[in-house]
Amino acid sequence: MATRPADVLFGRLARRSASVSPAAAGKGGAAAMLKAWLPAIVILVLMLLLPTFVPSYIQSLVTKMMIFALFGVSMNILWGFEGIPTFGHAAYFGFGGYACGILIVHGGISNFWLNLLLVIVFTALLGAGLGIPAFRVYGVGASDNPIYFLLVTLAFGELLVRVAIAARSLTGGSTGLAGIPYPDLGLPITINSFSFYFLVLLIVVVCLFLVYRLVNSHYGYALRGIHDNERRMQALGYNTWLYKYTSYIIAGAFGGIAGALFAYFGGVMVPGNMGMAMTDIVFLIVIMGSAAWYFGPVIGAVVVVGVEYLSSVYVPDRWPLIMGTIIVVVIMVIPQGIGVMLLGLWRRLVRGRSA
C-alpha cells in the first residue's frame, strides 16, 4: 500500500521493529540480543570517545542533537506509537526549560538532580491539567480527524508563550530568561561545556532506555493497540482514555527533561521555545526520522540539527525556507522517513552478509 502524506501526519504507518528479524527475537537468547543491540552499543562507545576527536563546536552540536533526539522520542510516544499527533508538544519542552531556569535564577535551587526532579513533577502536573480538556475534544478513535485536538494543543503552546511574555518579572518577558548556569551536580565534578556533553549523554541514554522499555511493555502495546483501533481496544476491556491521558503526561514529562537540558545548554530560554516554532522543529524531526521506528526521531534529530547548523553557517536567515523545503521533499519522496530507509539498508546489509 502506498504511503500518503496524510498517513505520515496522522502517524498511520506500519511500525518497524529495531531487531533484524522480529520473528527470531526471544528465541536466540543472549547472542541474538547482542546482535540486535550491537549497533546501539557501538554508537554509545563512539559517543563516549567522540569529544577526544572533534573540536568543541562539534561537541556542542552533538549535545544539541542528543537533546532534540530525546525531545523527538518523547513526542513519538504519542504520535508514532499511539497515533496521536499534537501541535503542543513544545509547550512541555519550553515549560520544562523555563521551570528549570526559574528554579535556578529565582528559586535559588542549584542542585541539578533536585531541579530535574522538580521539572519532571511540574511538567507532569502541566500535562495532567491540560490533558483533561485536550482529550475531551479528542473523542474515540479520532486519529482520522484529530483536528480539534491539534487546535487545542496548539492553543496551549501559544497560551504559554503569551504568559511567558507577560510575566516579565519571572520569565524575563520577550527577551527571555537569561543567566542559566551549567548544572551543579552536588558532586566534586564541575560541569563545563566539555563535561556537560557527558551529562547530557547520560540523561538522554537513560531516558531513551526508559521510553524503550515503556513502549515495549504491556502498557506500550496497549498504546499501539489504540494507534491501530481504539474502539476495539475498548471492546477488549481497555480504559483507553486512561492510557491516552497518562501517556500524554509521560510524554510531556520526558519533553520537559529535554527542555531542562536545553535550558542548561543554551543558558537562556525564550518564549518561542514553547510555541509553534519549536513544535515545527520536533514535527520535522519525527517526520524526517520516521514515526514508525523507535529510533527514527534520533536520526531525525541528527539530520535536522545538523542541517540547521550548516544553514546557519553558510546561508544565515534562510533556515525556515530550507526547513520548509525539506519537510515537503521528505513527505513526498521518502514518506516513511530517513530512519526507516536507513533501517532497510542496514537489514539488507546484515542479511546479505549472513545469507
Added chain:
Amino acid sequence: MAALLEVQNLSVHFGGLAAVDDVSFAVEEGERLVLIGPNGAGKTTLFNLLTGQLKPSGGKVLFKGRDITHKPVYARTQLGMARSFQITSLFPNESVLTNALIGLQGVRAGRYRVWGAFTGDKALRQEAQKLLETIDLWDKRDETVASLAYGEQRKIEMGLSLASGPDLLMLDEPSCGLTPTESADITERIRALGRKITVLMIAHDMDLVFGVAERIILLHFGAVSAEGTPDEIRANQTVKDIYMGSHKASTAGQ
C-alpha cells in the same frame, strides 16, 4: 435459568428517527439468541447500545442483574461482555500473535505494567497459542494481520471477541462477506462453543441463523416485530413479508 442480559424499554433517537424504539427482551444464560431483520432495522445500533458505544435515549440494560446502562464500554467487557464487529476491526499493523496478546491482555491485571517486555510474557504467550490454535492461525502467528486473507481476518475477529473469556458473546454478522464454505465453518465454530458462553448474534445468512439459533427476534423499524423459536419464525407471516419484500411489510411499521 436466570436472565444474563435484560433489556428494558430501550430506545435511542437520532433527531426525529427512532433507530431503536422501546425494545425489551432477555437473554437466558447459555442461550443462543439471534437477531434478524432487514437492513436499517436497528440491529447494529441495538448492539452498540448494549455494549455502550452509544448512549440510549431511554430504557435500561441489566447484565448479570446489574444496571449497566451508563457504564463505559471497557467496564462492560470487564464484567464479561464481548463483541465482534460487522466491519472487521483488528490491529492491522501488528502480527497475528500480537493481536491475540493484546486481545488477551485487556481483562488481565498486568495491562498497566510499564516494565517488562510484553511479547516476552510467557504466561500470556501460552494463552495466545491456545487461542490461535482454536482458530487455526497459530502457524501464521508472525504474519502481519493486514497481509492475511479476508476469511482469516474474520477468524481473528471472532478470536479477539473470545479473548476476554466472555460470559456473553455478541457477534455482529460473523459471516459477513465470507464464502459459503467459510460461512459454514464459522457456523460450526459457533455451535462448538461451550454452554458457558451465551451467544447473542446478528445474522443475515439464513444457514447461519438456523444453524445456531434456539430463539430468534425479528427487528423491524427499530422495534421487536416477531419473536419465537426457529420453527415459529419460519412460519411467521411478518417475517415472510419482510424477507419477500412485499408492499405490506414496508408500510407495516409505520
